[in-house]
Amino acid sequence: MLEVSPEIEKTLDGILNKYIxxxxxxxxxxxxxxxxxxxxxxxTVDWFSRKLDIPESRFFGVITFYAQFHLKPRGKNLITACxxxxxxxxxxxxxxxxxxxxxxxxxxxxxxxxxxxxxEKVACVGACSIxxxxxxNKKVYxxxxxxxxxxxxxxxxxx
Amino acid sequence: xxxxxKIKVCxxxxxxxxxxxxxxxxxxxxxxxAGIDASVEKFCSMHKVGCRGLCAKDVLVDVIxxxxxxxxxxxxxxxxxxxxxxxxxxxxxxxxxxxxxxYYNFHEKQTKVVLSDCGNIDPEDIxxxxxxxxxxxxxxxxxxxxxxxxxxxxxxxxLRGRGGAGFPTGLKWEICRKVVSSxxxxxxxxxxxxxxxxxxxxxxxxxxxxxxxxxxxxxxIEGMIIGAYAIGATKGYVYIRAEYPLAVERLRKALTQARExxxxxxxxxxxxxxxxxxxxxxxxxFVCGEETALIVSIEGQRGMxxxxxxxxxxxxxxxxxxxxxxxxxxxxIPYIIRKGADWFSSFGTEKxxxxxxxxxxxxxxxxxxxxxxxxxxxxxxxxxxxGGIDKGRALKAVQTxxxxxxxxxxxxxxxxxxxxxxxxxxxxxxxxxxxxxxxTDCMVSIAKFFLEFTQAESCGKCVPCRIGTKxxxxxxxRITRGKGKDGDLELLENLGNDIKxxxxxxxxxxxxxxxxxxxxxxxxxxxxHIKDLKCPAGVCNDLIEYSILExxxxxxxxxxxxxxxxxxxxxxxxxxxxxxxxxxxxxxxxDVCKFDAVKKG
Numbered sequence: 001m002l003e004v005s006p007e008i009e010k011t012l013d014g015i016l017n018k019y020i021x022x023x024x025x026x027x028x029x030x031x032x033x034x035x036x037x038x039x040x041x042x043x044t045v046d047w048f049s050r051k052l053d054i055p056e057s058r059f060f061g062v063i064t065f066y067a068q069f070h071l072k073p074r075g076k077n078l079i080t081a082c083x084x085x086x087x088x089x090x091x092x093x094x095x096x097x098x099x100x101x102x103x104x105x106x107x108x109x110x111x112x113x114x115x116x117x118x119x120e121k122v123a124c125v126g127a128c129s130i131x132x133x134x135x136x137n138k139k140v141y142x143x144x145x146x147x148x149x150x151x152x153x154x155x156x157x158x159x
Numbered sequence: 160x161x162x163x164x165k166i167k168v169c170x171x172x173x174x175x176x177x178x179x180x181x182x183x184x185x186x187x188x189x190x191x192x193a194g195i196d197a198s199v200e201k202f203c204s205m206h207k208v209g210c211r212g213l214c215a216k217d218v219l220v221d222v223i224x225x226x227x228x229x230x231x232x233x234x235x236x237x238x239x240x241x242x243x244x245x246x247x248x249x250x251x252x253x254x255x256x257x258x259x260x261x262y263y264n265f266h267e268k269q270t271k272v273v274l275s276d277c278g279n280i281d282p283e284d285i286x287x288x289x290x291x292x293x294x295x296x297x298x299x300x301x302x303x304x305x306x307x308x309x310x311x312x313x314x315x316x317x318l319r320g321r322g323g324a325g326f327p328t329g330l331k332w333e334i335c336r337k338v339v340s341s342x343x344x345x346x347x348x349x350x351x352x353x354x355x356x357x358x359x360x361x362x363x364x365x366x367x368x369x370x371x372x373x374x375x376x377x378x379x380i381e382g383m384i385i386g387a388y389a390i391g392a393t394k395g396y397v398y399i400r401a402e403y404p405l406a407v408e409r410l411r412k413a414l415t416q417a418r419e420x421x422x423x424x425x426x427x428x429x430x431x432x433x434x435x436x437x438x439x440x441x442x443x444x445f446v447c448g449e450e451t452a453l454i455v456s457i458e459g460q461r462g463m464x465x466x467x468x469x470x471x472x473x474x475x476x477x478x479x480x481x482x483x484x485x486x487x488x489x490x491x492i493p494y495i496i497r498k499g500a501d502w503f504s505s506f507g508t509e510k511x512x513x514x515x516x517x518x519x520x521x522x523x524x525x526x527x528x529x530x531x532x533x534x535x536x537x538x539x540x541x542x543x544x545x546g547g548i549d550k551g552r553a554l555k556a557v558q559t560x561x562x563x564x565x566x567x568x569x570x571x572x573x574x575x576x577x578x579x580x581x582x583x584x585x586x587x588x589x590x591x592x593x594x595x596x597x598x599t600d601c602m603v604s605i606a607k608f609f610l611e612f613t614q615a616e617s618c619g620k621c622v623p624c625r626i627g628t629k630x631x632x633x634x635x636x637r638i639t640r641g642k643g644k645d646g647d648l649e650l651l652e653n654l655g656n657d658i659k660x661x662x663x664x665x666x667x668x669x670x671x672x673x674x675x676x677x678x679x680x681x682x683x684x685x686x687x688h689i690k691d692l693k694c695p696a697g698v699c700n701d702l703i704e705y706s707i708l709e710x711x712x713x714x715x716x717x718x719x720x721x722x723x724x725x726x727x728x729x730x731x732x733x734x735x736x737x738x739x740x741x742x743x744x745x746x747x748x749x750d751v752c753k754f755d756a757v758k759k760g
Binding site: 023024025026027028029030031061062065066067068069083084085086088089090091094097098101122123124125126127128129130131133138140141142145146147 | 172173175176177214215217360361362363364365366369370401402403404439440441442443444445456457458459460461462518519520521522526527528558561592594596600605608609612616618721723745746747750751
């Protein structure tokens with residue numbers, strides 16, 4: 001059994017109450033956990049599994065099914081590269097490889113070692129008319145190119 | 160003379176990305192400084208509006224003085240002061256920034272039903288929607304029509320589902336309506352029914368649903384309430400992608416406002432209708448756009464589809480009869496009720512009635528959101544509305560229907576755009592993505608792109624889709640790497656057809672389409688990759704080399720600075736050179752060169 005601090009327990013209790021009053025939906029519950037912590041810490045799954053008498057496997061089944069859920073902490077800055085069709089034909093592939101190269105993200109990972117940046121791909125953000133699109137900390141930037149992207153990263157590095 | 164000034168700033172996702180909020184702030188500041196906001200003679204109001212289509216020219220600003228509209232394009236905050244001084248105060252529009260011919264050509268061949276109020280009204284203000292006739296249709300239905308009569312109107316209009324499959328909407332409603340009375344539900348008598356709005360717009364290259372919800376969320380809500388009345392549902396859900404934060408925010412605001420006006424809740428408009436809507440956020444799985452997968456996802460499980468029948472109209476959410484309609488379908492409903500079935504069916508072709516919204520993107524000049532009557536010629540969309548191919552290149556193909564659709568080659572550009580005609584050439588209308596490809600796009604790479612997507616999004620439940628798409632992708636991958644073999648093309652065809660025939664849900668049944676349609680029309684390109692080890696379009700990295708053209712290189716050093724692997728050498732003002740062995744083919748030099756001196760191929 002993994003211990004959670006009283007502080008975390010309070011947050012989890014709040015999420016639990018919402019879960020009980022609102023149709024008992026595992027996906028909403030996980031979305032709430034992720035909103036609170038930025039990712040889904042394994043010990044919170046353990047905590048809910050015991051409270052609700054739902055096997056942990058069901059939670060992990062849902063977590064790993066949906067692209068939105070993360071089991072590892074995320075970087076301070078989140079850079080999302082859109083790789084939808086319109087972005088693809090306008091060269092998002094080259095942007096994405098430049099992004100991972102510039103941030104020096106280890107193979108198979110998506111967060112820098114210092115936890116400053118997370119880079120990820122998203123299927124399509126639906127801003128195709130201004131392709132290629134990069135989202136930096138929830139702000140959408142259209143008609144991106146490599147030199148603009150590198151400038152943005154530099155600015156974030158200095159912050 | 161008292162003048163009435165309205166300023167409308169485009170604040171959809173595209174408008175905001177282009178700096179819409181800054182433009183809006185600049186207007187507020189300038190208006191204050193000019194004293195217009197406090198002036199009695201000049202009644203001035205600012206409105207943020209949703210997408211009006213031509214996102215390529217954002218930020219678009221309408222200035223309407225006493226009903227006379229001037230449209231500014233590419234507006235930046237530093238342009239606002241001049242617009243306020245010369246136009247608002249002196250009455251002379253700033254001619255150099257006014258939208259030109261392109262803007263009017265873009266709109267000329269369009270017919271707006273769903274988008275008629277999009278980009279015109281403030282999506283965050285229910286009164287703006289009511290002022291243009293919003294919720295009139297609901298009133299009409301509740302006061303003068305029975306549910307059966309309502310369904311009859313929708314049936315007569317010929318409206319078909321806009322999510323892709325094109326099932327007649329009125330018929331779907333009728334079947335669901337009748338489930339209780341005839342008792343033909345597998346679960347027998349049903350006390351509860353649901354209506355779900357499918358806003359899980361996952362097709363890469365499509366953003367119609369996002370734009371409708373961002374631009375006019377109340378039309379969708381009104382459509383849902385009318386649908387609920389027609390089928391007898393008391394609860395509704397909007398299943399929307401979490402990747403659309405602005406749409407989610409505006410939808411939630413709209414729902415709150417609708418509740419305050421008693422348009423949702425108990426005894427809607429004092430009639431005997433109880434209905435409310437909940438928002439469910441998708442968690443990033445493309446397959447959840449499939450209706451049975453969407454249902455289990457709302458129930459909180461892994462979104463895996465199941466076999467049909469039973470169809471959701473018989474056994475849907477929590478096993479109850481459920482109607483699932485797409486955003487655009489629902490947004491059509493209020494207009495059909497208000498203006499009549501005959502009005503709606505006067506647009507379109509015999510079998511495809513009404514209009515369709517498309518997301519026109521890729522290599523056309525005017526990218527954006529368009530609404531056209533069904534049956535319009537494809538070339539009218541590309542050349543008249545889209546303004547032709549960007550950079551003077553040649554059209555190669557048009558990809559419609561996203562990962563479930565196909566590529567229509569340039570020589571078929573004369574076809575009509577409707578459900579039947581597109582199906583005949585091996586593509587689909589789908590949800591409405593339309594990506595225009597030019598001569599620099601490699602069709603094998605496009606097919607591979609879609610397969611990468613469907614393979615990653617396959618839920619893994621059925622073998623043909625899970626393993627079949629993986630094998631298809633492997634073959635495509637080796638072809639793009641110059642390792643294709645004899646017989647690969649036949650294998651792609653056989654395997655593709657098997658996956659189509661044997662997969663459980665729409666995802667697998669349509670996943671091979673991009674491969675099969677490109678094979679049909681662009682077989683020579685596949686063959687060039689396999690036999691000549693060449694990528695004719697110069698896209699596939701393993702089959703191209705970068706080099707510098709002596710006659711164009713000015714020796715500016717720009718490529719040397721961006722090259723991440725140090726493969727480019729040369730002195731200033733002298734010819735630069737790429738050492739092929741060191742080149743990682745990232746294309747940075749190609750992108751940065753202003754003199755087109757970097758050659759790919």
